[in-house]
Amino acid sequence: MGKHVAAAGLAALAVAALAGCGTQAGGAEGGDASEGTTTLTVFAAASLKGSFEDLAGQFEAAHDGVDVQLSFAGSSDLVAQVQQGAPADVVASADTATMDKLVADDLVAAPQDFATNTLEIAVPPGNPAGVETLADLADPDVALVLCAPAVPCGAASAEVEEAAGLDLRPVSEEQSVTDVLGKVIAGEADAGLVYVTDVAAAGDDVEGVEFPESADAVNTYPIATVPHEAADATQDDLAREFVDLVLSDDGQQTLAGFGFAAP
Amino acid sequence: MTLSFAATLPDRGFDVELDVAEGRTLALLGPNGAGKSTALGIAAGTLRPHDGHVTLDGRPLVRVAAGRTRTWVPPHARQVALLAQEALLFPHLSVRQNVAFGPRSQGARRRDAEAAADRRLEQIGLAHLADRAPSTLSGGQAQRVAVARALAAEPRLLLLDEPMAALDVDVTPALRQTLQRLLADQTAIITTHDVLDALLLADEVAVIEDGRVVERGPTTQVLARPRSAFAARIAGLNLLTGTWTGDGVRTPAGEVVHGHAPGEDLAAGAPMTAVFRPAAVSVYLDDRRGSPRNTFRGTVHALEPRGDLVRVRTDHLAADVTPQAAAELSLTPGTRVWLSVKAAEVDVYRD
Amino acid sequence: MTRTEQRTETAVGLPRWAFVPAAVGGLFVVLPLVAMATRVDWSSYWSLVTSESARAALVLSLQTSAASTAACLVLGVPMALVLARSRFPGIDLARSLVMVPLVLPPVVGGIALLYTFGRRGLLGETLQVAGVQIAFSTAAVVLAQTFVALPFLVTSLEGALRTAGARYEVVAASLGARPTTVLRRVTLPLVWPGLLSGAVLSFARALGEFGATITFAGSLQGVTRTLPLEIYLQRETDPDAAVALSLLLVVVAVLVIAATRRGRSPL
Numbered sequence: 001m002g003k004h005v006a007a008a009g010l011a012a013l014a015v016a017a018l019a020g021c022g023t024q025a026g027g028a029e030g031g032d033a034s035e036g037t038t039t040l041t042v043f044a045a046a047s048l049k050g051s052f053e054d055l056a057g058q059f060e061a062a063h064d065g066v067d068v069q070l071s072f073a074g075s076s077d078l079v080a081q082v083q084q085g086a087p088a089d090v091v092a093s094a095d096t097a098t099m100d101k102l103v104a105d106d107l108v109a110a111p112q113d114f115a116t117n118t119l120e121i122a123v124p125p126g127n128p129a130g131v132e133t134l135a136d137l138a139d140p141d142v143a144l145v146l147c148a149p150a151v152p153c154g155a156a157s158a159e160v161e162e163a164a165g166l167d168l169r170p171v172s173e174e175q176s177v178t179d180v181l182g183k184v185i186a187g188e189a190d191a192g193l194v195y196v197t198d199v200a201a202a203g204d205d206v207e208g209v210e211f212p213e214s215a216d217a218v219n220t221y222p223i224a225t226v227p228h229e230a231a232d233a234t235q236d237d238l239a240r241e242f243v244d245l246v247l248s249d250d251g252q253q254t255l256a257g258f259g260f261a262a263p
Numbered sequence: 264m265t266l267s268f269a270a271t272l273p274d275r276g277f278d279v280e281l282d283v284a285e286g287r288t289l290a291l292l293g294p295n296g297a298g299k300s301t302a303l304g305i306a307a308g309t310l311r312p313h314d315g316h317v318t319l320d321g322r323p324l325v326r327v328a329a330g331r332t333r334t335w336v337p338p339h340a341r342q343v344a345l346l347a348q349e350a351l352l353f354p355h356l357s358v359r360q361n362v363a364f365g366p367r368s369q370g371a372r373r374r375d376a377e378a379a380a381d382r383r384l385e386q387i388g389l390a391h392l393a394d395r396a397p398s399t400l401s402g403g404q405a406q407r408v409a410v411a412r413a414l415a416a417e418p419r420l421l422l423l424d425e426p427m428a429a430l431d432v433d434v435t436p437a438l439r440q441t442l443q444r445l446l447a448d449q450t451a452i453i454t455t456h457d458v459l460d461a462l463l464l465a466d467e468v469a470v471i472e473d474g475r476v477v478e479r480g481p482t483t484q485v486l487a488r489p490r491s492a493f494a495a496r497i498a499g500l501n502l503l504t505g506t507w508t509g510d511g512v513r514t515p516a517g518e519v520v521h522g523h524a525p526g527e528d529l530a531a532g533a534p535m536t537a538v539f540r541p542a543a544v545s546v547y548l549d550d551r552r553g554s555p556r557n558t559f560r561g562t563v564h565a566l567e568p569r570g571d572l573v574r575v576r577t578d579h580l581a582a583d584v585t586p587q588a589a590a591e592l593s594l595t596p597g598t599r600v601w602l603s604v605k606a607a608e609v610d611v612y613r614d
Numbered sequence: 615m616t617r618t619e620q621r622t623e624t625a626v627g628l629p630r631w632a633f634v635p636a637a638v639g640g641l642f643v644v645l646p647l648v649a650m651a652t653r654v655d656w657s658s659y660w661s662l663v664t665s666e667s668a669r670a671a672l673v674l675s676l677q678t679s680a681a682s683t684a685a686c687l688v689l690g691v692p693m694a695l696v697l698a699r700s701r702f703p704g705i706d707l708a709r710s711l712v713m714v715p716l717v718l719p720p721v722v723g724g725i726a727l728l729y730t731f732g733r734r735g736l737l738g739e740t741l742q743v744a745g746v747q748i749a750f751s752t753a754a755v756v757l758a759q760t761f762v763a764l765p766f767l768v769t770s771l772e773g774a775l776r777t778a779g780a781r782y783e784v785v786a787a788s789l790g791a792r793p794t795t796v797l798r799r800v801t802l803p804l805v806w807p808g809l810l811s812g813a814v815l816s817f818a819r820a821l822g823e824f825g826a827t828i829t830f831a832g833s834l835q836g837v838t839r840t841l842p843l844e845i846y847l848q849r850e851t852d853p854d855a856a857v858a859l860s861l862l863l864v865v866v867a868v869l870v871i872a873a874t875r876r877g878r879s880p881l
Contacts, residue, residue: 076850143733143750148833150850171750172832173839175846183832187734188749307788338787339796345788351781355803364799368791416789 040238041069041087043078045094045152045221046178047117050201051258052092058254059245066238074176075152082107082226089239092223092246095152099222111224113263114246115255117195118218119156121209122184122202129190134211137191138166145180145189148173153180156217157193163216181206195219200259220263223247265450266420270305270315270325277301277312277474281452283420283467285320288446290465290482291454292497298474299454303422306452307345308338319343319419339368344418348428350405352397358384358408359393365416383411387441403434407441414445421446423453427460436523436610439463443612458486458497459538463612500538501580501604507533512611521556522609529613536612543608544582546575547601548592558603563596577602647864654861655854662858670836671844672862678752678840679820682759686816689760690767691809695797697768698775709772716765723761724829731757731830754831755838759820766819767812774808775801814874818867 040059044052049072056068071088073081075098082088082102091108093099094117102108123131129142137144146168147154154173161168171189174180180192185205199208223246225239245251252262265285271278277298283289291299304310306317308324311332317325324341326334344365352361362380367373384390387407397405406426413421426442427435442453442464453464461468461482468485470478478485486498503520505512511519512535520537529535561577568574572583575594582602584594594600655662662668697709715723731748732738741748748754782804786796802809824842831838833847841863848856 074850080849080853145832148847148850150847170834172834173847174833175828175850179828186728186732188728188732307784309784337793338784339790339792341788342790343788345785347781347785349781351785353782353786353800353804364786364791365789368786368789368795368799412789418788422788 038066038234038238039069040066040089040235040242041071042090042092042242043071043073043082043086043088044092045075045078046072046176047094047153047195047197048072048092048221051197051255051260054254054258055242055246055251058250059242062245063238063241068242076150088226089228089235090223090225090242092221093152094221095155095219096222097155098152099224102224108224108226111222112243112247113220114223114243114251115221115260116218116263117197117221117260118214119153119160119193119211120196120199120214121211122181122192122194122199122206123190123209124184124187125204125207127207127209128187131191131209133209134160134164134213135166137168137193140169143188143190144168144170145172145174145183145192146170147177147180147193148175151176152219153177153193153195156219159217160193160213164213195259196261197259221260265320266306266452267316267318268302268306270302270312270317270327272301272305272310272313272474274313275301275474279471279474279476281469281476283450283452285450286448287466288449288451288453288464290461290468291452291471292456292458292461292468293454293471294456297471299471300424301474302471303345303424303452303454306420307343307422308336308341311335342417342419344413344416344421346409346413346421346423346426348425350397350400350402350409352400352405352408352412354397356397357393358389358395358397358400361397361408362412362415364412369416380411380415383415384408387411387445401434402430403438406430406438410438410442410445414449419450421449421451423451425455426453427455427457433607435459439610440525456497458500459610462486462500462502462536462538463610499541499574499581501541501544503537503579505535505537507531507535512537518559520609520611521606522611523607524611525613533613537609538612539604539609541574541581541583542572544580544602544604546582546584546588546592546594547603548598549601556606557609558601561600561602563594563598563600565596566594575600650857650861650864653857655858658854659858662852662855663862665855667835667839667844668841668855668859668862671839671841671859672866674752674755674836674839675821675841675863676866678755678759679817681756682763682820683813683817685756685760686764686767686820687813690764690812690816691771691802693764693768694771694775695801698772699780712768713765715762716769720762720823720825721829722825724758724826724831727754727758727761727826727830749830750832750834750838752831752837755827755840758826758830759823762823762826763816763819766815770812770815771805771808774805774812778805810874814871817870821867821870822863 042052042056052070056070059068060066075093075095078091078093079098079101082091083105091099091102092114099108099111103111121131121134121137123129131137131142136142146157149155149158172183174183177194177198181194181198181202183189184192185202199206223243225236225243227236266281266283268279268281275298279298279302281289281302291302293299301310305312305325312325312327313330314327315325316323316327319341323334324336326332352358353364356364359377359380362383363373363376366376366379381390381393384393389404389407392400392404392408400408427438430438439460446464453460455461465482467480468482469476470485503512503514505514505520507529508519509531511521513519522537522539559580561580563575563577565576566573566589567576569583571585573586573589575582575584575589577600580602693712697705697712728735728749730736730738731741731754733742733749738748748757782800783796786800791799822842824846827838827840828843833839833843839847841859845856845859845863848859
């Protein structure tokens with residue numbers, strides 16, 4: 001009987017040890033200075049993929065021995081990960097609401113706006129449903145796909161919808177802009193509301209239809225550094241330098257090339 | 264001819280021709296692996312011969328020529344019922360439902376089928392088990408129910424594949440009697456390597472060895488004058504014939520043999536057969552034992568070594584004893600002995 | 615502490631040390647559920663779980679899972695029978711192909727379904743012309759769930775059929791029962807426990823299906839937003855609701871499995 005108690009105790013210990021391992025590793029990874037390569041971890045919203053890959057390349061070229069690790073996800077996923085202690089040095093989200101959550105939790109330094117994005121209608125090549133204006137999206141024969149209101153682009157879509165006084169009935173509310181775009185590209189949807197940058201990034205896979213009401217919902221993109229408790233000064237400096245690059249003329253030009261507008 | 268059977272399966276070295284007349288029972292004897300089950304499988308439709316045919320009551324069930332099938336009647340349409348070593352009663356149905364299964368599958372209404380099932384169970388004295396689950400039956404009871412089930416389907420041909428093999432030896436006489444009664448007018452083939460089954464249930468016997476029929480003929484003839492190694496081997500049985508005295512069989516020599524007799528009324532003087540195995544016989548130098556039942560006098564004619572036993576042959580009986588016993592008794596040809604066998608080990612049947 | 619009664623039968627073939635990794639494994643499965651339960655805001659649990667969107671999602675999940683389990687039975691039972699009982703060249707390949715949805719990432723399954731039944735898909739185009747629109751409908755949800763849950767039923771049942779063998783079926787046939795009668799009165803009743811457990815597994819898998827659904831069917835309250843999709847969406851704005859609904863899903867799944875296992879002898 002005693003043996004079983006001991007065995008169970010051992011098991012509990014093993015699990016606790018594994019748990020302990022996890023948190024420790026999470027804290028120490030940020031400033032891994034082994035063999036002279038420094039890693040800078042940047043969490044960015046999905047819509048920043050192309051532009052930030054470009055910026056990361058520029059940063060690595062300017063800083064010898066620095067490796068920029070990019071992680072793209074939906075803004076709320078990024079926030080959740082940072083809240084749970086993920087090793088990010090820089091966070092760039094797709095709207096101020098999500099960034100405010102991190103500010104409220106005191107996890108980031110003061111954020112700065114670095115870009116804005118507006119909505120555009122995306123349609124499959126050839127525009128099979130003949131969508132010309134925002135009002136056309138309310139047509140019941142048009143299979144419209146939107147982002148869910150809980151997601152930044154969905155919130156923007158809702159603002160635009162309200163400002164225009166329309167009642168849009170989508171066939172699906174997707175989790176992220178990528179999913180909306182995917183359905184449009186596949187031809188499953190006749191139209192979708194995505195960002196200008198997404199239409200630009202999709203190239204020939206979609207056609208874009210601009211609409212004037214898009215000015216009613218401008219998404220502002222903030223960026224902030226994540227200071228670490230381990231107080232690694234070089235790491236924090238590096239993070240600040242990355243933010244500076246994003247805000248610099250070069251950075252802004254790069255962003256503009258992808259379709260972003262100035263903050 | 265009711266059943267005409269000729270089939271070859273070169274892969275198994277099987278090449279057998281058989282026929283069974285209507286209402287007759289054929290016993291297929293042979294060692295394990297000889298091809299008895301193969302023959303049954305072909306007749307039942309679970310095996311396809313490479314070449315051959317099976318015709319039942321003029322209706323071709325299978326016709327295959329050199330690997331190409333020209334006629335094939337699926338098993339469920341052949342009216343050929345199969346009874347295996349294990350009763351294989353459907354575990355999720357009651358005994359009554361099991362017996363009613365055949366008629367119901369062929370379209371009878373449930374009430375009619377179950378009433379008929381009850382009658383059949385009555386016939387074999389198992390009506391009191393009708394509502395039981397098969398798992399609660401003993402091996403012998405289950406096998407008898409299985410026979411009733413097979414016959415309830417009113418097959419043109421009944422196949423029995425070593426039906427006693429899985430049963431305790433004290434249960435087999437009851438099943439044998441049941442079968443003897445039920446098989447009376449049924450065309451049937453029974454495979455076995457127990458000669459008692461052949462003797463008591465079959466009109467004719469065919470001996471199969473290595474996939475071929477080596478002997479064929481009426482049962483007693485084949486066993487009295489075996490022409491094959493197997494028949495000779497298995498014919499080593501004690502057989503006594505006589506007339507019914509009321510509680511035993513009186514041989515021409517005047518001895519009375521008592522044994523396990525059929526329950527039905529028998530007329531005094533009815534011709535009867537009593538059989539028992541040499542291994543069940545004990546040898547004594549005198550009758551100090553005093554047991555009046557089943558004790559026979561004889562003179563030792565020969566002693567044959569049989570594996571780790573010694574077969575002691577007298578004029579018309581044989582007994583298997585251990586070498587030590589033979590030595591202790593100083594048995595030699597010419598010794599006068601008393602042979603005794605327990606009544607429980609003797610099967611007594613109408614001739 | 616009272617001593618528990620000694621068992622008459624002793625366990626053979628179970629080395630003492632096996633309890634340690636077994637316990638670790640057990641904790642590994644149970645602890646995350648416990649962790650989730652501790653995070654739940656119990657005071658607001660009921661209101662979170664009975665919100666309009668949550669109720670719509672739960673009802674939709676139960677309906678679609680039931681429908682896909684039925685579809686799995688209708689398609690899977692014959693598949694299992696064929697795989698277990700017949701012999702034809704390529705049967706091993708067929709068996710492997712049936713397992714594909716098990717190893718495929720669900721999202722990949724969703725994409726494949728899209729290319730088949732979507733508006734421009736292999737079959738989708740023809741269906742579209744016939745007036746049948748599958749994409750973005752509840753039917754699409756059922757299709758996605760059936761796709762991922764089918765292997766569970768087929769494998770489970772095929773295993774049971776193989777183990778049971780065909781002895782009783784041979785007897786039944788010799789008694790004059792046609793193949794359909796044999797299936798109905800002998801095969802299926804005898805393999806009932808395996809069939810039931812396969813159905814339960816399929817139901818549970820369908821209930822938890824996410825990747826293929828969101829890729830193929832989309833996400834719209836009351837139409838295609840099943841409980842897993844609702845949970846994923848709630849994570850964006852209300853993590854408390856997400857955790858509460860997650861726990862609800864776990865409870866529903868456990869109830870279903872427990873209800874079908876209760877009263878039966880060891881599977």
